[in-house]
Structures are given as C-alpha cells and as structure tokens.
Amino acid sequence: MNLLFKSFKYFLILFFSIFLNSCNTSSIKNSNGNSLKIIQTSNKFDSINVNNLIFELNQADKGLTPKLNYTNDGRSFYSYKKKPGEGDLSLTEIKKRVRLGSDFYEEDRQNIQTLLKEINNLEINNTLSNIESGALGLWVPNRNLIVIDFKVINMGSPTFLDVLRHESIHVAQSCFNDSINSFPKRIGLPLEFSKEINLNLSHNVYSQNSEDVMYIEREAFSYSKIDGAATKLLKKFCK
Numbered sequence: 001m002n003l004l005f006k007s008f009k010y011f012l013i014l015f016f017s018i019f020l021n022s023c024n025t026s027s028i029k030n031s032n033g034n035s036l037k038i039i040q041t042s043n044k045f046d047s048i049n050v051n052n053l054i055f056e057l058n059q060a061d062k063g064l065t066p067k068l069n070y071t072n073d074g075r076s077f078y079s080y081k082k083k084p085g086e087g088d089l090s091l092t093e094i095k096k097r098v099r100l101g102s103d104f105y106e107e108d109r110q111n112i113q114t115l116l117k118e119i120n121n122l123e124i125n126n127t128l129s130n131i132e133s134g135a136l137g138l139w140v141p142n143r144n145l146i147v148i149d150f151k152v153i154n155m156g157s158p159t160f161l162d163v164l165r166h167e168s169i170h171v172a173q174s175c176f177n178d179s180i181n182s183f184p185k186r187i188g189l190p191l192e193f194s195k196e197i198n199l200n201l202s203h204n205v206y207s208q209n210s211e212d213v214m215y216i217e218r219e220a221f222s223y224s225k226i227d228g229a230a231t232k233l234l235k236k237f238c239k
Contacts, residue, residue: 045123045125046125046126046127046145047116047119047120047125047126047127048116048126048127048128048148050113050116053112053128053153054109054112054113056153057105057109057112057153057156057157057160058102058109058157059102060153060154060155060156060157061101061102061104061105061109061156061157062101062102063081063154063156064080064081064097064102064104064105064156064158065080065097065098065101065102065104066078066079066080066089066094066097066098067079067080068098078091078094078098080094080097081156083158083159085194085196085225105156105157105158108157108158108160108161109157111161111227112157112160112161112164114231115161115164115165115168115230115231116164118168118231118234118235119146119168119171119234122171122180122234122238122239123144124144124145124146124171124180125143125144125145125146126145126146126147126148127145127146127147127148128147128148128149128150128153129147129148129149129150130149130150131147131149133205134203134204134205135149135205136148136149136151136152136159136163137149137152137163137164137166137167138167139167139170139171139174139184141174141180141181141182141183141184142181144180144181146164146167146168146171147167148160148163148164148167162224162225163224164230165223165224165225165229165230166220166221166224166230167220168230168231168233168234169219169220169223169224169229169230169233170184170216170220171184171234171238172187172230172233172234172236172237172238173185173186173187173216173219173220175234175237175238176237180238184216185216186212186215186216186219187219187233187237189219189222189223190222191215191218191219191222192218192221192222193218197218197221197222200221201214201217201218201221
C-alpha cells in the first residue's frame, strides 16, 4: 500500500468520524434495477439462517489457506487467494495464515454476524438467492430486501463481508434519501478512486448506470472495506 493510499485512507476515516457525529438522523430507502429470481413464500420478515451461513463460510474459508507447491526442479512456493483489496503477502503473513487455517477469518465471520444482527434489528429482509445479472449482491428498496448470491459463500468470509457491507451502505443511502423504500442517494462522503474500485465499476453489471448512480456505487465501494462503517451508517440514518 503506497503512501498516497494510506493518506487517503486516514482522511476517509477522519472525515467519516466527523461526518457521522454532525449529521441529523433520517429515515430509510431503496434501489436497483437488476433482475433476480427469488421464490417469495410469504410477506413476513425473512432473514438468512446465520448458523448455517457461518458453518458454510467456515468450510469455504479453509480453501483460502495458502498452499505450499513444488516445481519440477524442487523449488517451492505458496499459492493463495487474496482478501478483497489486499496486496501481496509477506512470507511471515503467509505462514501465519497457514498456521491459523480458517481461524484466520474468525473476525470476518464475527463481523458478518454483527452486521446481520443490525440488519435484522431494522427488519430489513435478507436472503441468499441466484442473481441472474451477475451481480454478487443487490439492494431492492421497494421490497425492503438485501440479496446475496449463493456463490459469494464459496468465495469465503472476507468477500461475503465486503458484499454485505456494500449492500448495507446502499440501505443507509436509501434511508438518507428519506425512506427504506426510496432509491439510494449519495450521502456525500469522500470518494475513493483506486484502481480496484475503478475495476469493480467497469463490470458490465454497471454499464447502463447513470453518472449519479455510479457515484452512489463508488461511495458504497469506498466504505465497504472500512470496519464498522456500514453498521454506523445504518445506525445513523435508518433509525
């Protein structure tokens, strides 16, 4: 992580802290035109089975543990999957992940449970489903519904947490725009213009979005990797 990114991150955290302490609480709202297939069984409040989810994520996280490989000439190297937004790992960090295995991601799993608890406290419907558009997650305001694609579970806890945070920030953006059933509105937090976020926004799922919607998405991407940001925004604008 270079000096410029570090400076930006510290600025984001500082601004974020000041912003949350200075804004007035609003209500709740929604967004998204992506197609999804969901079997609706009733009109009651629906939520993901957290115990089953954590079990499945724990199994998926085992696949994130670095593996030691050998070349034909006897040399060895580690292969591993990076967490979202993560750079190359040092040998010390790799060996730590090998030693801890899936326990390395215990904090991510706890953060998922904490965020889902806040989502459930707000009685926001949340479910796992197959999203036909290719999106990993959706916030559907007019149905008060967060959807996470099943395949995100197999990507492991860090990615699942990132996607859940992203959609939760969209919920907060809806609340900021007046109601949980409103289309999200950009809150006005400083935006990150990193290569990673630019790459995410270049996905064809965003190809038909207007400039305003792209800024809404960029704001969600900018804060989905900051610990506690999604929960704080929900608490600030959705109560």
